[in-house]
Amino acid sequence: MANVLIVDDSKYLRLMISKILKKHGHSVVAEAETGAEAIEQYKKFMPNVVTMDIVMPKMNGLLAMKEIFEMDPKANIVVVTALGHEPLVRQALKLGAKDFVIKPFKVDQLVQAIENVLI
Secondary structure (H helix, E strand, O other): OOEEEEEOOOHHHHHHHHHHHHHOOOEEEEEEOOHHHHHHHHHHHOOOEEEEOOOOOOOOHHHHHHHHHHHOOOOOEEEEEEOOOHHHHHHHHHHOOOEEEEEOOOHHHHHHHHHHHHO
């Protein structure tokens, strides 16, 4: 079971991801709508896993990841981003993201990505 921080500018997607993860035995400790919020929530809750959208207003997911990894080099971040953002996914993986899921995703893809980073 993971304590998860969900980061996405879409309230609907945060709710959907939260429902999926809770149904599969994980705990959602916090949510964030922007990269800046993600950093604050990470500091506060120190989750086992972060699901991170990349394209968000104010501060994108890549910048947020950089700051989170500076705080905690062992952070487990799973990128969850839209189809067509492959170059950004490659950049995220270079930064240290452990896995990625392309939206729209199947439930089992998301669950498997979370479980993969916990191994």
